[in-house]
Amino acid sequence: MIAIEGVGKRFSGRDGGAVQALEDVSLTVAPGEFVAVVGASGCGKSTLLRLIAGLVAPSAGRVAIDGAQVTGARTDTAMVFQAPTLLPWADVLKNVTFPMRLMRRAGPGTEDAARALLARAGLAGFEGRLPRELSGGMQQRVAICRALLQQPRILLMDEPFGALDALTREEMSLELLRLWTESPMAVVFVTHSISEAVLLADRVIVMSPRPGRVVDDVAIPLPRPRSFDQEGLPAFQAAARRIRDHIFRGQAARAAA
């Protein structure tokens, strides 16, 4: 469904220097697949998501969705950022429906769908609150509802739980899995946390920095539904160790260089 073929991305800096954010990245994501991307910061994970979202254009190679080259933003992809980035002037319900209204896709059922989603996310009764009246975890749930309301076929998540405390994080990752099971969408999930990646994903893509490349593509053979109990299983441990080895070997190599 998503096909990334030999993609490179070069940013030219203000001072004339250039950053090779991604080099020769090839990757496919099947419909309905949950793919996690891990790697040190600066290895181009956010850039990869922006390329899929059509927010930036590749300098080399191509990104295609269902065979059609991505040339701009598409209405069937939705993005969740690390910070909730809600509209401070709009209440929770308006925030959730904002993209639909912006895309002129809002219909008579949109508001009810938004309420239902908010209820699923444990936010019933908060529809009329302003973002600043909510905790960080609740704000991020609103941001996830905002993305899900678009019924995207591809959900792009850029360290969505990175700013949350560990408990909220675990709770929300299981919640995300439940929501994903119910709706037919592919998820590309960027995270710093190896155990989070293994717990959630069907496949974990490991990236190395400067320039950003794919160094491994680890299939996670754990059965679904997933739970934290699986963290003790040998398959979980093996996958986590394999990913960790890539990341630390890379760091050691750079430290030696």
Add this chain to the structure above:
Amino acid sequence: MARALPATIALIVFFALWEAACRGFAIPEFLLPAPSVIARAIAAAWPMVLNHTLATLGTVLLGFAASIAVSLPLAMAIASSTTIAAALYPLLVVTQSIPKVALAPILIVALGANEAPRIIVTFLVAFFPLVVASVAGLLAAPPELIELGRSCRAGRLQELLRIRLPFAVPFVFGGLKVAAALSVVGAVVAEFVGADAGLGYLIQTSMAFFRTPLAFGAVVILAILGILLFQAVALAERLLFPWSSGAERPALAA
């Protein structure tokens, strides 16, 4: 309201000390009149004082309105394009480095002794901080929010109207408060140079005849005008944009 209490007490103490100092040290009235003397001077001449106050208020409001009418579109133009910003910012800074007191007599010769030069001076004093604050506000929307707009295929106009402008509201109001206070300053500066009415004019003519209490009275009224205008802007913000007033305060115009 609880926040107004300390300020009220401070003000009362300030006036009480002033009154006591004038009486205790027998300071001559033409140097520093006591608050009670100032109050009596205003009361004795109140219809005249009221006329001058209304004249000044008119200039202040028209100049303030002009600064809003010019600043907001200007800020949008500057925020929308780095080329426009590069072209306009130096010009804006030039208008700020010209002393308005020096400009006022020239404007009066050019435009005649009427309301226009006073409004223009008021406008020139007030508009700059408003432009700077509004530009800062229009550029303050977090990049992710702009990306959210782009990922929903929002055009530049939609991005401006539905994301950048609302985001700028708290900043614009910060600028409006500064501009409101500066409008009073601008109007008085203009009246010093050329006017036949207004509190600035009243201060000048009173001092020419050593009627110091009346001049002080005019100064007190000017201060009250400034405070009222500032509070009116704050009230408008609370009524029109309730989410803004409790929002994180942007620092007052840079």
